[in-house]
Amino acid sequence: MKLRLHPSIENLVPYKPGKPIGETQREFSLSKVIKLASNENPLGLSAKVKEALTEALTDLHRYPDPTCYELLQDVAMAWKVPTDRISFSNGSDEFLDHLTNVLCESGEKVVTSESAFVAYEVAANSHRLNVLKTPVLSGYRFDLAAMESAAREDASIRIAFVANPNNPTGTYVNAQEMRRFLTATAKIPNFFVVVDEAYNEFVRAQDFASVLPWTQEFDHLIVLKTFSKVFALAGLRIGAMIAHPSVIEIYNRVRKPFNVNSFAQVAARVALKDSECIAKTQQVTWAGLDYFYDELGKLNLPFVRSEGNFVFFDSQRPAAEFNKALLKEGVILRPLLNYGFPTQFRMSVGLPEENAYAIEKIRKVLTAK
Ligand SMILES: *Cc1c(COP(=O)(O)O)cnc(C)c1O
Numbered sequence: 001m002k003l004r005l006h007p008s009i010e011n012l013v014p015y016k017p018g019k020p021i022g023e024t025q026r027e028f029s030l031s032k033v034i035k036l037a038s039n040e041n042p043l044g045l046s047a048k049v050k051e052a053l054t055e056a057l058t059d060l061h062r063y064p065d066p067t068c069y070e071l072l073q074d075v076a077m078a079w080k081v082p083t084d085r086i087s088f089s090n091g092s093d094e095f096l097d098h099l100t101n102v103l104c105e106s107g108e109k110v111v112t113s114e115s116a117f118v119a120y121e122v123a124a125n126s127h128r129l130n131v132l133k134t135p136v137l138s139g140y141r142f143d144l145a146a147m148e149s150a151a152r153e154d155a156s157i158r159i160a161f162v163a164n165p166n167n168p169t170g171t172y173v174n175a176q177e178m179r180r181f182l183t184a185t186a187k188i189p190n191f192f193v194v195v196d197e198a199y200n201e202f203v204r205a206q207d208f209a210s211v212l213p214w215t216q217e218f219d220h221l222i223v224l225k226t227f228s229k230v231f232a233l234a235g236l237r238i239g240a241m242i243a244h245p246s247v248i249e250i251y252n253r254v255r256k257p258f259n260v261n262s263f264a265q266v267a268a269r270v271a272l273k274d275s276e277c278i279a280k281t282q283q284v285t286w287a288g289l290d291y292f293y294d295e296l297g298k299l300n301l302p303f304v305r306s307e308g309n310f311v312f313f314d315s316q317r318p319a320a321e322f323n324k325a326l327l328k329e330g331v332i333l334r335p336l337l338n339y340g341f342p343t344q345f346r347m348s349v350g351l352p353e354e355n356a357y358a359i360e361k362i363r364k365v366l367t368a369k
Contacts, residue, residue: 006106008125015122019332028328034357035332036348039167039199039310041232043284043351046277049232049270056266064262071265075240078272079212084245087252088268090259092198092226092239095251096123099222102250103192104129104158111150112161113142115169115339117196120161132157140169140304140312144181151188160185163196164211165203168336168346170306175209182211182218192247194222199308201230201278202285208307212242219244227264229309230281231271238264285309288349295359299366310348312336319343322365329361 018037025033045053068088076083089095096119100110106128112120114133121131132154134146142162151157162181165172173181178195185191200210212223222243228234238260241251271277292311296303303313315322319335319342326333334346347358 006128008128008130012122012125013338015119016338018334019327021332024327024330024332028330030330033330033332034350034354036310036350036354036358037332037334037346038234039229039308039346039348040234041229041281041309042349042354043232043277043281045232045267046271046274048274048277049267052266052270053263056263059262062262064258064260064265066257068260068265071260071269074269074272079242081212081215081242085215085242085248087241087243087248087255088260088265089239089241089255090261090264091228091237092196092224092241093119093123094255094259095224095239095241096120097126098251098254099159099192099194100124100127100129102254103190107156109154109157110159110161111147111157113147113166115140115166115341116142116161117163117167118338120163120194124159129158139171140166141171142166142173144173144177148181148184151185151191158190158192160191160193161196162193163198164208165199165307167198167308167310168334168339169312170304170308170310172203172205172208172307174205174207176207178209178211179214182214182221186218186220188220192220192222193218194224196224198224198226198229201282202309203307204286205307215242215244222247227268227271230278231268232277232281233264233267233271236261236264236267238268284351285349288352288355291352291355292347292349292359299359299363301362310346312344312346314344316343319345325365325368326361329364331358331361333358 021033021035072083075086100123109130110124111132114136124131134143137143147160195211215221225240227238296313301313303311319337323335336344
């Protein structure tokens with residue numbers, strides 16, 4: 001059947017998630033497979049979260065609280081933001097859908113950078129929007145000045161999407177550049193800046209700042225947070241948005257009332273306060289990154305220093321072949337062909353033994369030729 005479709009929908013390329021472990025085991029008849037492809041927390045659920053979830057089973061026959069009341073109070077306290085500036089979603093990617101839908105009219109545009117997280121483009125296209133991508137600076141860094149010029153020159157641009165730090169490159173925008181950008185764009189009518197801080201807990205760069213406290217200063221700033229990474233709840237699907245109360249209010253009108261399930265609400269409250277787990281995750285991530293830098297250096301594979309929980313590196317051979325060879329060895333990494341990178345990969349930090357296993361197999365595949 002031939003559907004009548006808008007071109008931006010007809011040309012949509014579905015998001016390509018990391019290959020599941022089970023699928024890889026079946027396809028290559030492997031017992032041991034490690035997955036370093038989706039930037040998940042390798043430490044798994046904290047004991048405290050598990051306990052809270054077990055208790056929450058009792059209430060699972062009830063609908064979840066549509067206002068996420070208790071989580072809202074906890075997040076307001078932890079992140080020092082008033083409750084009327086916070087809302088939650090079924091994973092932060094749900095916000096991308098609603099924001100592109102509500103803030104933009106069909107045929108208008110959003111701007112982001114080349115090499116930016118691909119979900120912005122998918123959300124924009126699925127709402128019949130055009131996407132402008134500014135070229136990256138050296139070292140794959142975002143060019144905020146170019147995004148600012150674009151927004152000034154083209155009145156149909158409604159939203160700028162900035163992942164900070166960015167996935168898959170691991171690059172970041174420093175506090176000074178970000179403030180300059182927000183100040184310069186504040187007066188552009190009906191224009192918003194979405195800063196996606198999925199990885200800010202992993203940043204070690206001294207000149208980085210979370211813009212979360214700046215939401216009370218810039219009305220056009222929208223900050224997205226996720227519980228999928230440092231908080232280890234990727235499977236439960238929960239994200240947070242911090243924005244001007246009028247943005248929160250319109251989001252609450254369009255979202256589904258029960259979009260955040262009971263488990264997610266309970267788990268997020270506990271994970272948020274589990275500072276021991278957060279610290280452990282940071283420590284494992286930073287040690288893993290430093291290990292990868294050393295080993296990739298020894299293998300003569302170029303990489304970009306990362307402020308996330310993953311590293312972007314160049315295999316220097318066609319990604320499809322290299323990927324297949326690694327899968328046969330039981331290692332799942334993320335090829336980046338859908339980002340237009342023919343030879344590059346993103347490798348998430350795992351547990352120390354997983355990192356060592358991945359490096360061993362990369363070395364094996366490289367020397368097999
Ligand atoms: C992982 C990630 C997210 C989180 O998405 P969820 O839908 O909350 O799991 C958001 N932004 C970026 C850049 C990411 O890499």
